Amino acid sequence: MAKISDSIKIRNVELKNRLYAPPMISNIVGENCLAGKALIDTTYRRARGGWGLVCVEGAVISESTRLFPRTVGIFDDNQELALFELADAIHSGGAKAMIQLHHAGRQCNPLLLPKHLKQEAVAPSDTTPPSPFPPSIAPRGLTEAEIWAIIDDYVNAALRAKRAGFDMVLVHCSHGFLPQQFMSPYTNHRNDKWGGDWEKRVEFIRQVLTKMREAVGDYPICCRVAGDEFLEGGYTLEDFCKYIAPAMEQAGCDMFDVTCGVWEHFSPVVPEMYEPRGVWTYLAEAIKKVVNVPVTGLGRINDGRLAVKMIEDGKFDIVGIGRGSIADSDFAKKTIEGRYDDIRQCIACNTCLEDDLSNRPSRCAINFEYDRDNTWEEERMPAARKSKNVLVVGGGPAGMELARVATLRGHKVVICEKSGKLGGYLNVASSIPKLYTRELLNIVKWLGKKMDAMGVTVELNTEVTLDMIKERKPDAVVLATGACEVIPDIPGIDGPNVISLDEFLTKKKPVGRRVVVLGGAYGAEAAVALGREGKKAPDSGYKKYHKPAAERGLEVADPEKVKEVTVLEEGNPMVVGWSPYSQIFRFIVLNEFLAEAGVKVLSQVKVLEISANAVKYLNSTGQEETVAVDTVIVAVGRAPNKMLYQELVGQGIEFYEIGDCTRPEKVERAIHSANHVARQI
Amino acid sequence: MADIQIDKQLCDGCGDCVKACPMEIFLLKEEKATAINVETCMDCELCEVGCPNLAIKVTG
Numbered sequence: 001m002a003k004i005s006d007s008i009k010i011r012n013v014e015l016k017n018r019l020y021a022p023p024m025i026s027n028i029v030g031e032n033c034l035a036g037k038a039l040i041d042t043t044y045r046r047a048r049g050g051w052g053l054v055c056v057e058g059a060v061i062s063e064s065t066r067l068f069p070r071t072v073g074i075f076d077d078n079q080e081l082a083l084f085e086l087a088d089a090i091h092s093g094g095a096k097a098m099i100q101l102h103h104a105g106r107q108c109n110p111l112l113l114p115k116h117l118k119q120e121a122v123a124p125s126d127t128t129p130p131s132p133f134p135p136s137i138a139p140r141g142l143t144e145a146e147i148w149a150i151i152d153d154y155v156n157a158a159l160r161a162k163r164a165g166f167d168m169v170l171v172h173c174s175h176g177f178l179p180q181q182f183m184s185p186y187t188n189h190r191n192d193k194w195g196g197d198w199e200k201r202v203e204f205i206r207q208v209l210t211k212m213r214e215a216v217g218d219y220p221i222c223c224r225v226a227g228d229e230f231l232e233g234g235y236t237l238e239d240f241c242k243y244i245a246p247a248m249e250q251a252g253c254d255m256f257d258v259t260c261g262v263w264e265h266f267s268p269v270v271p272e273m274y275e276p277r278g279v280w281t282y283l284a285e286a287i288k289k290v291v292n293v294p295v296t297g298l299g300r301i302n303d304g305r306l307a308v309k310m311i312e313d314g315k316f317d318i319v320g321i322g323r324g325s326i327a328d329s330d331f332a333k334k335t336i337e338g339r340y341d342d343i344r345q346c347i348a349c350n351t352c353l354e355d356d357l358s359n360r361p362s363r364c365a366i367n368f369e370y371d372r373d374n375t376w377e378e379e380r381m382p383a384a385r386k387s388k389n390v391l392v393v394g395g396g397p398a399g400m401e402l403a404r405v406a407t408l409r410g411h412k413v414v415i416c417e418k419s420g421k422l423g424g425y426l427n428v429a430s431s432i433p434k435l436y437t438r439e440l441l442n443i444v445k446w447l448g449k450k451m452d453a454m455g456v457t458v459e460l461n462t463e464v465t466l467d468m469i470k471e472r473k474p475d476a477v478v479l480a481t482g483a484c485e486v487i488p489d490i491p492g493i494d495g496p497n498v499i500s501l502d503e504f505l506t507k508k509k510p511v512g513r514r515v516v517v518l519g520g521a522y523g524a525e526a527a528v529a530l531g532r533e534g535k536k537a538p539d540s541g542y543k544k545y546h547k548p549a550a551e552r553g554l555e556v557a558d559p560e561k562v563k564e565v566t567v568l569e570e571g572n573p574m575v576v577g578w579s580p581y582s583q584i585f586r587f588i589v590l591n592e593f594l595a596e597a598g599v600k601v602l603s604q605v606k607v608l609e610i611s612a613n614a615v616k617y618l619n620s621t622g623q624e625e626t627v628a629v630d631t632v633i634v635a636v637g638r639a640p641n642k643m644l645y646q647e648l649v650g651q652g653i654e655f656y657e658i659g660d661c662t663r664p665e666k667v668e669r670a671i672h673s674a675n676h677v678a679r680q681i
Numbered sequence: 682m683a684d685i686q687i688d689k690q691l692c693d694g695c696g697d698c699v700k701a702c703p704m705e706i707f708l709l710k711e712e713k714a715t716a717i718n719v720e721t722c723m724d725c726e727l728c729e730v731g732c733p734n735l736a737i738k739v740t741g
């Protein structure tokens with residue numbers, strides 16, 4: 001039986017163990033495509049966390065392709081010095097170094113290309129569907145000569161990687177990028193040497209691998225592949241195992257790093273918290289059965305126990321921990337030492353990816369250090385000049401993180417929490433019926449253990465008032481009081497058939513058969529939960545995406561329990577499923593969930609009145625309509641809890657505010673604002 | 682170590698937990714879910730959220 005701590009060879013390079021930190025775009029590279037201090041520091045921090053293999057994010061092999069604004073470049077010999085720094089950082093941390101070679105093809109954003117180049121995206125065919133990413137500009141089909149030039153770019157990039165000191169390269173053939181566009185009947189409509197049937201569609205990657213091998217010699221060339229495209233008209237796992245994997249192995253692929261998907265559906269590429277842990281590791285398991293080189297599996301593995309099990313069961317050879325390595329760079333070390341509960345587990349909120357797509361530095365909601373230079377490291381934090389008695393008001397994630405970091409700096413911290421347990425709103429947000437959001441509790445559990453271990457005093461069932469502050473006389477007060485629900489002023493809102501989102505989620509009030517959810521941003525998850533009542537649970541994973549949308553409805557299991565759910569949203573359709581904590585990624589899946597659960601969604605409406613059995617509203621064209629209802633759930637928004645703040649102003653007391661009580665947002669704000677303030681007190 | 686409580690009264694043996702648990706902790710015995718290898722449970726609560734009959738309670 002293989003163990004996670006066993007070494008393994010990829011061609012001629014030995015990894016010290018089976019743990020792999022895969023490529024992840026940081027978006028902190030200079031616009032000149034050169035890695036700076038922050039990326040080098042963060043890469044080193046990860047490498048020293050016990051990984052056998054660390055891969056640098058997707059580096060563009062050509063000046064004329066770009067998906068993210070700030071990407072590492074590997075298309076010019078002048079970039080070799082910066083590349084050397086990255087490889088060196090990985091080696092210094094004790095891991096083997098890999099770099100990913102990337103060409104976006106149709107998924108290039110032409111507006112990001114240098115001005116001296118034509119602002120266009122290229123793809124196998126003129127008819128290849130445009131990129132699902134805005135601005136979604138239709139691509140142009142490549143000529144024969146251009147294809148060979150791109151193959152040259154791949155080869156030259158691999159040579160640069162080798163010269164810069166990387167132990168191996170990873171050709172990006174997944175997530176719908178260029179090599180996959182050639183493999184897939186969805187994107188390759190050619191009828192020549194490069195397309196027409198399976199044999200021809202793999203010709204591109206075959207040539208890339210063959211030419212690269214001629215150039216680099218006995219040097220590992222690995223490929224990141226999509227085991228299944230999960231797309232109507234795309235290829236399936238069976239196709240991949242039958243036609244693609246054997247051809248790639250024969251052409252010299254030394255390792256298969258198995259992922260999946262295309263960006264038409266965001267979730268398969270970087271799965272949401274709604275999906276189970278290890279969601280598509282079965283793809284790697286299947287591919288391992290048809291190839292003879294090492295295979296890596298990954299996907300929503302955020303627990304060391306699961307990583308160990310995958311390797312011990314022999315499902316695949318190496319286990320990738322993507323976001324898990326962002327949330328805790330020491331994941332590998334802790335797993336090998338069996339310190340599973342010490343791992344700060346990723347909550348799969350996708351803040352890190354959201355940042356990339358919004359052209360912000362990719363930051364982690366729960367690991368403040370990630371993608372920052374080493375001046376932000378906790379171990380370099382200066383001790384407090386004076387140890388203060390700090391009173392934290394509120395034991396949500398913000399208050400707990402503040403207590404942890406301020407204690408590290410030498411302060412004496414007391415948390416007072418009004419309710420009977422720590423975790424604040426995350427206790428509610430993680431208990432949506434029939435929708436898996438429990439990952440949100442990971443950070444609560446982890447911080448809770450830290451509170452115990454560090455000896456932070458926690459006083460539960462203790463509501464802080466101004467009088468109490470005056471009596472206790474702390475040196476500093478930190479308000480982490482969170483947010484409260486907003487109840488709009490609509491005739492009938494105080495009726496007995498109206499409940500709030502919190503009242504629904506904390507199961508304080510029952511819900512009738514016909515339900516109207518007011519508010520599509522905050523209310524989307526609750527609407528999904530209600531829409532799933534009485535129906536067979538949707539299959540986890542993404543096989544459903546092979547079917548057309550109309551065929552993805554849920555099967556009724558218990559007609560008695562089925563609810564009729566309508567969402568009324570005043571804003572435009574983009575608001576539905578798009579709250580401050582659930583942005584572009586979840587917007588797409590949540591709308592998919594709403595549709596398959598048969599929830600009726602009406603946007604751009606104005607709610608006029610709620611009566612005992614109906615809600616009256618103006619529809620998007622301004623006409624008056626009604627919908628019959630037994631229960632109305634109000635989920636229109638949250639407002640900062642400012643009560644104590646207003647009382648404290650002008651009292652001459654040192655105080656700070658963190659988290660949702662500054663502006664209702666998400667875990668990221670809670671944790672990050674806590675870190676800034678804790679470094680300041 | 683997590684504790685897994687299965688309410689045999691509520692459990693109807695649908696097997697959803699067997700499919701859901703990434704650690705392969707459940708078995709169906711006489712049409713009721715039974716937890717084996719409890720010591721490897723990672724307290725993810727996928728089983729609890731997924732059980733249609735609210736028969737499972739995991740405490741970390």
Ligand SMILES: Cc1cc2nc3c(=O)[nH]c(=O)nc-3n(C[C@H](O)[C@H](O)[C@H](O)COP(=O)(O)OP(=O)(O)OC[C@H]3O[C@@H](n4cnc5c(N)ncnc54)[C@H](O)[C@@H]3O)c2cc1C
Binds near residue numbers: 399418
């Ligand atoms: C339905 C829903 C789903 C969500 N899902 C997500 C998600 O998927 N991802 C994400 O990132 N974010 C999510 N959020 C947002 C997330 O819950 C908050 O951003 C986060 O909890 C804010 O943390 P906090 O510590 O600032 O405040 P809170 O978590 O609200 O904690 C504040 C604490 O202060 C206590 N308190 C208040 N006043 C006093 C007082 N006077 N004395 C003592 N104690 C007091 C409260 O009891 C509470 O425990 C969701 C929110 C909602 C409403």
Ligand SMILES: Cc1cc2nc3c(=O)[nH]c(=O)nc-3n(C[C@H](O)[C@H](O)[C@H](O)COP(=O)(O)O)c2cc1C
Binds near residue numbers: 174
């Ligand atoms: C912020 C972010 C950036 C990513 N960038 C890349 C990338 O550059 N190349 C790549 O192949 N995959 C990229 N991925 C995908 C991850 O490598 C990984 O396959 C995916 O997150 C699933 O694994 P996980 O569930 O362990 O995170 C990225 C993921 C995230 C969250």
Ligand code: SF4
Binds near residue numbers: 323347353363364366
């Ligand atoms: S930002 Fe969220 S999804 Fe990304 S690594 Fe951190 S916890 Fe995980």
Ligand code: SF4
Binds near residue numbers: 713
């Ligand atoms: S999911 Fe629930 S009802 Fe189904 S077998 Fe498991 S415990 Fe029993």
Ligand code: SF4
Binds near residue numbers: 683685704722726728
């Ligand atoms: S909590 Fe997770 S690991 Fe434990 S039994 Fe349930 S599904 Fe399995």
